[in-house]
Amino acid sequence: MHAPLQDTALYQQIRDTARRFADEVVRPAAAELDRDSTFPAEIYRQMGELGLFGITADPEHGGAGLDSYAYALVMEELSRGYASVADQCGLVELIGTLLTRYGTAGQRARHLPDILLGKTRVAYCLTEAEAGSDLSNVRTTARETAGGYVIDGGKLWIHNAPVADLGFVLASTDPAAGHRGMSIFIVDLNAPGVSRGPKEHKMGQRASQVGALNFDGVTVPRDALLGPQGRGFHIMMSVLEKGRVGIGALAVGIAQAGLDAALAYARERRQFGKPILENQGLQWMLADMAKDIAAARALVERAALLIDHGAPATSAASIAKCFASDMAVAQTANAVQIFGGSGYIQGFEVERLYRDAKITQIYEGTNQIQRTIIARELIKHGAGGGA
Numbered sequence: 292m293h294a295p296l297q298d299t300a301l302y303q304q305i306r307d308t309a310r311r312f313a314d315e316v317v318r319p320a321a322a323e324l325d326r327d328s329t330f331p332a333e334i335y336r337q338m339g340e341l342g343l344f345g346i347t348a349d350p351e352h353g354g355a356g357l358d359s360y361a362y363a364l365v366m367e368e369l370s371r372g373y374a375s376v377a378d379q380c381g382l383v384e385l386i387g388t389l390l391t392r393y394g395t396a397g398q399r400a401r402h403l404p405d406i407l408l409g410k411t412r413v414a415y416c417l418t419e420a421e422a423g424s425d426l427s428n429v430r431t432t433a434r435e436t437a438g439g440y441v442i443d444g445g446k447l448w449i450h451n452a453p454v455a456d457l458g459f460v461l462a463s464t465d466p467a468a469g470h471r472g473m474s475i476f477i478v479d480l481n482a483p484g485v486s487r488g489p490k491e492h493k494m495g496q497r498a499s500q501v502g503a504l505n506f507d508g509v510t511v512p513r514d515a516l517l518g519p520q521g522r523g524f525h526i527m528m529s530v531l532e533k534g535r536v537g538i539g540a541l542a543v544g545i546a547q548a549g550l551d552a553a554l555a556y557a558r559e560r561r562q563f564g565k566p567i568l569e570n571q572g573l574q575w576m577l578a579d580m581a582k583d584i585a586a587a588r589a590l591v592e593r594a595a596l597l598i599d600h601g602a603p604a605t606s607a608a609s610i611a612k613c614f615a616s617d618m619a620v621a622q623t624a625n626a627v628q629i630f631g632g633s634g635y636i637q638g639f640e641v642e643r644l645y646r647d648a649k650i651t652q653i654y655e656g657t658n659q660i661q662r663t664i665i666a667r668e669l670i671k672h673g674a675g676g677g678a
Contacts, residue, residue: 309368317372339409370544495646549626616651
């Protein structure tokens with residue numbers, strides 16, 4: 292079920308709700324969360340109660356029943372407050388999509404309501420030491436037994452690994468078959484045999500905690516398998532377009548926060564007897580920030596609309612993610628420049644925004660991978676074909 296795409300009043304209401312939450316709840320806590328690398332537990336709970344998780348999930352299980360366009364709006368506004376909070380929204384959206392599309396009725400009923408209410412914290416467990424951009428090289432295995440499966444292996448840099456209750460784990464059920472022999476399992480991360488590595492100390496988005504997960508003979512029942520056995524890689528790939536739209540929107544939100552801060556500072560900061568905003572060179576920097584943010588937002592919204600209309604969106608999603616994340620890094624750097632020496636000091640918002648922006652060029656597929664995808668689609672469909 293999706294909201295009608297022409298219902299602009301509904302979308303404005305969604306944006307306004309997310310913006311108020313970001314301004315009143317998220318942004319006031321951002322500096323402390325960043326400083327202490329603290330998981331935003333109370334904010335996470337409030338997001339679940341407000342319905343900011345599972346934007347596209349079925350209302351029967353507590354979702355909003357909306358579409359990818361609405362999801363992009365929410366991601367941008369939450370990221371204006373703090374990208375680590377938006378990151379949690381994105382993670383729950385992908386897990387909710389997996390369960391909605393591929394879960395059994397029992398799996399959806401058992402897991403979705405508490406996930407969408409923020410009562411169950413989730414982790415998407417893909418990356419390994421030799422499997423980052425190349426997920427076909429996953430070494431975690433799931434050996435089939437009479438009653439279910441036994442999982443062995445390890446994952447690195449997993450979002451929410453230090454705090455998650457439930458993991459969606461990509462493992463090989465047939466190592467000889469490569470990516471065609473992978474499956475996804477829903478794993479209780481407090482089960483015997485599961486151990487967690489220490490929390491990593493990150494450059495940015497520090498309240499979105501990452502760490503290692505190790506699986507040593509972890510026994511799971513047969514109904515822990517999500518979707519058909521051997522289709523895990525395909526299932527995982529099927530949500531990447533939405534994931535890239537989400538990260539693109541998150542990057543736009545970071546950059547918009549940078550522009551907001553830079554414009555306010557330029558009005559207040561005086562040099563040579565006048566506000567620095569009166570300097571034409573600085574005005575041009577602000578203008579470049581505004582036009583690039585607008586362009587990135589349009590690309591993100593275009594990709595979301597293609598997904599919602601069921602049109603091919605592979606290239607559009609990669610273009611949006613790549614352009615928006617490169618833009619966010621460049622324009623938060625300009626925000627720091629406008630603040631001058633103050634912008635380089637911890638405690639100023641733009642310093643945090645600059646650090647938060649960098650990871651958007653890396654996760655959900657590096658921008659080098661995005662360029663490879665865009666080129667592949669260009670070669671396949673030509674300059675005027677494909678999305």
